[in-house]
Amino acid sequence: MNSKHWSLGLLVTSLFLWLIFLGNSPLRDWDEGTVAQVAREIWRNPVDKMVWLYPTLGGEPYHNKPPLIHWLIAVAYSLGGVNEWTTRLPSAVLTALGVPLLYSVGNLVFNQSLPALFTGLVYMTMLPIVRHGRLAMLDGAVITFFLLLLLCILRSRQQGIYALGIGFSVGLITLTKGMIVLLMGGIASLFILVNRQFDLLKNLYLWIGILLGNTLPIAWYIAQWQHYGENFSQINLQSQTFARLVESVEGHSEPAWFYLIEILKYGFPWLLFLPGGLYLAWKKRHTTWACLILISTVIYLVTISFMNTKLPWYVMPIYPFLALAVGVNLNEIWQESKFKVKLWGGFFAILTVAGLGGCTYFIITDPQPVLITMGIIFAISMGIATWLVIRQHRNFIPVLFAGMYLVLSLLMSSKSWIWELNEAFPVKPVAALIRQNIPAGMKIYTSFSYSRPSLDFYSDCRVIAVPVSVLQEMLSKKSYLLVDNEAWEKINLNQSKIIGESNGFKLISPDDSSL
DSSP states (O other), X not given: OXXXXXXXXXXXXXXXXXXXXXXXXXXXXXHHHHHHHHHHHHHXXXXXXXXXXXXXXXXXXXXXXXXXXXXXXXXXXXXXXXXXXXXXXXXXXXXXXXXXXXXXXXXXXXXSHHHHHHHHHHHHTOHHHHHHHHSSOSHHHXXXXXXXXXXXXXXXXXXXXXXXXXXXXXXXXXXXXXXXXXXXXXXXXXXXXXXXXGGGGGOHHHHHHHHHHTHHHHHHHHHHHXXXXXXXXXXXXXXXXXXXXXXXXXXXXXXXXXXXHHXXXXXXXXXXXXXXXXXXXXXXXXXXXXXXXXXXXXXXXXXXXXXXXXXXXXGGGGHHHHHHHHHHHHHHHHHHOOOOHHHHHHHXXXXXXXXXXXXXXXXXXXXXXXXXXXXXXXXXXXHHHHHHHHTTOTTHHHHHHHHHHHHHHHHHHSSOSOGGGGGXXXXXHHHHHHHHHSOTTOEEEEOSSSOOHHHHXXXXXXXXXXXXXXXXXXXHTTOEEEEEHHHHHHSOOTTEEEEEEETTEEEEEETTOOO
């Protein structure tokens, strides 16, 4: 098979993995609920109201992120209605496109198809990429645009016109997640310099692409600044961007090694081959592929590790470069047949036992047939890999790819792939109670410990968390309340009317309010 056939095969298999049962679980807090709300307000409002240009969240200006993904979701709403599937569709498709793109980047830096193929398959079977890429979030799309940027840089060495795509890729990153473009642009620029691609700076297509590709993002930022003034720059540029470097925004503070732990937690089984890949990159650091791996991994990981605000999905853009390192190591193993039998065999044996343990756990605690089957397939795959490693047979590599693909397909087919939904009460029944009894757009005050964007989205109201001591005051101001049983016992709500109950919450209105 030639590279075009492999690209097509990777595209089809990745789209299947990213789109299968995409809408089978509710939207999660925080990003999904917020992104969906902003997109729905763009979709609901006529073009002449300019909400598409000046996005809102609950009717208030939304300054957090530029609106490219929100625009795409609004288009999906206009075509397929407002639901979980259409909400996640644009981000999922864009993330899936990153798989064949990374394969193409690998082809250019390795000058070989096999390590590029291994890289694409590793990337496609990384749990964080698949799971977060299916969510209505921005990170998967940003990775894909960055891979497009790298592809255009590499392609422009032979065909100068590809330099046009560099500017457009930078523009897409900016219009998706704002100032992260400075970090990614810095990595790309350093790669160009270390790779001695100086002729690119003389390429007229590069500067035309930068001019045309960044016209829309720059125009959007100018429009926001002219419309909102200093308020926009203080929130978008300061509070939501640069402040995250030096202070913990919204309490998301973790130690410097937080992202290393995240990679350790979710990087298996490929993490086993990462040290060897990084060693090969250092050993051959004069090559293009090694420069790309080392520069991108070191700069990105150091930057996010020393940011004071830390969130799990900030680490996602490093995974393509870890996949490159793993891919080159797997290729070395395939070609040279050098096995670390005790280490690898022991590791896969442990994973086999873990798979059987997981299967038993699902049978006892969460008897979903798909999860039980997933545990069985994982155990069988790791068991076969163990046997092949002991026999020093290189076919353990395709067994790992096939096994991980099946395991991830089953996980995404279950209702457990967004496990954060178990951290708080299910929002849809409570939102249905609110939606049936209270007009859209109303403010509701809740005794729950924090506000939930997903509840706001599904209820089509703004549900605001306040201390229990404030609830009585809100009721006297003719406000609706959403009160849990514990708060209900603590406050005097005799002059109120219970509209309904759901999942341990009572929906309350003032006794004389009109329903």
